[in-house]
Amino acid sequence: MATDIISWNLNSISAKYPFLQLLKHDFAPFVLCLQETNLEPSQNFTLKNYNFYRRDDIPDAHAKGGVAIAIQSKYRSDEIQLQTIIQAVAARTYFEKLLTICTIYLHHSLPLDQQELQKLFSQLATPFLVTGDFNVHSTL
Numbered sequence: 001m002a003t004d005i006i007s008w009n010l011n012s013i014s015a016k017y018p019f020l021q022l023l024k025h026d027f028a029p030f031v032l033c034l035q036e037t038n039l040e041p042s043q044n045f046t047l048k049n050y051n052f053y054r055r056d057d058i059p060d061a062h063a064k065g066g067v068a069i070a071i072q073s074k075y076r077s078d079e080i081q082l083q084t085i086i087q088a089v090a091a092r093t094y095f096e097k098l099l100t101i102c103t104i105y106l107h108h109s110l111p112l113d114q115q116e117l118q119k120l121f122s123q124l125a126t127p128f129l130v131t132g133d134f135n136v137h138s139t140l
Contacts, residue, residue, distance in 0.1 A: 069089050105135075
C-alpha cells in the first residue's frame, strides 16, 4: 500500500507530463503536491486514478504559478475552499485517519506577511501537512 507524499515544483505540468506519469508508475504515491503547474482555467487536466484539486494563477492573462494536489481516487478526499491571497490548495483525505494536506507557491513578488500565513493555517483542520515552493526570494 503506497503512502508516499511527493511534492514537486514542476514549472509546467504540461511540459513535465511524461515525467509525472513515470513518477506515478514507479512510486504510486498516495498524494502528489505540485507547484508552478502553469495551467489556465480553461485547460482540462486530469491524472488517471487520482482526484485532482487545483488553483490556477493567471497574472496578466498568462498562465504562471498555480498549485495542485492529486490524491489517489481509491481514498476519499474533499477539497477545502480557502480564503487567501496565497497560491494555495488544500484537501482532506481519509487514509487510515483524517489528514489535511495543503500545498502552496510563494511567488517572490507577492507582498506577504506572517498574518496571511496564519490566516491560511487557521483554515486547515488538524492534523495538517503543508508542502510547497516557499521561494528563497520571498521576504517572508
